[in-house]
Amino acid sequence: RYPSRDDKSLMNFYNDSFSEVVLSSEYKKLLPFGAFCTEKEWRPFLMCVIPMIVMFKDYDKYLKEAGYDLFEDVIDTSFYHTDNLQQKFNIVKENFQIIENNLTTDGRFTDDIWKRLKKNQSIFLDGWDKYFWKKYKEL
Numbered sequence: 420r421y422p423s424r425d426d427k428s429l430m431n432f433y434n435d436s437f438s439e440v441v442l443s444s445e446y447k448k449l450l451p452f453g454a455f456c457t458e459k460e461w462r463p464f465l466m467c468v469i470p471m472i473v474m475f476k477d478y479d480k481y482l483k484e485a486g487y488d489l490f491e492d493v494i495d496t497s498f499y500h501t502d503n504l505q506q507k508f509n510i511v512k513e514n515f516q517i518i519e520n521n522l523t524t525d526g527r528f529t530d531d532i533w534k535r536l537k538k539n540q541s542i543f544l545d546g547w548d549k550y551f552w553k554k555y556k557e558l
Contacts, residue, residue, distance in 0.1 A: 433466040437518050437528065440511055443474040464543040467536040469494065469518060471511050476502050486542050488535045493522060 441459045463470035469490055472478060479489055479499035489496050494517050498510040522532045 429462070429466070433468060436466075436468050437523060438469040438471060438515065439463040439466070441470065441472040441474075443472060443478075461543060464539045467533075467540050469514075469522070469532075469536070470539075471498065471514060473498070473504075473507055473511075476500060485546070487539055490532075490535070493532070494518065 439462060441463065443457075443460060460472055460474070463472075464487065470482075470487075471494075472482075477500060479491075479496060482489060489499075494514045495510050498507040501507060522529060527533075528536065
């Protein structure tokens with residue numbers, strides 16, 4: 420009934436997914452504080468799928484600084500570096516072909532890609548533990 424409030428209810432959906440294109444609530448960077456992030460931006464990391472996040476230009480910089488793998492060696496991540504939405508979506512569309520043809524075998528991620536996705540998940544869960552629950556317990 421309320422899937423965004425209970426992300427684990429989406430696990431069956433993600434079992435059949437290889438990537439998630441996240442259309443962020445913030446397309447322009449808000450200065451001086453950055454952008455408001457929602458749970459959408461983090462779900463691909465939690466659910467072990469390849470993230471493609473449509474947000475403000477150069478958003479990938481912040482994810483890389485946090486240690487996330489954006490798979491720039493196997494997909495085209497140049498969509499992070501343009502403000503042109505049509506160009507972003509054309510690149511994302513081409514990435515679907517790459518993911519399907521080069522990063523999966525028999526309906527599953529190849530082992531090397533799966534290990535990288537699990538590392539992303541660990542980074543996310545570690546941050547959740549260190550920051551969110553810490554602040555929650557301080558209340």
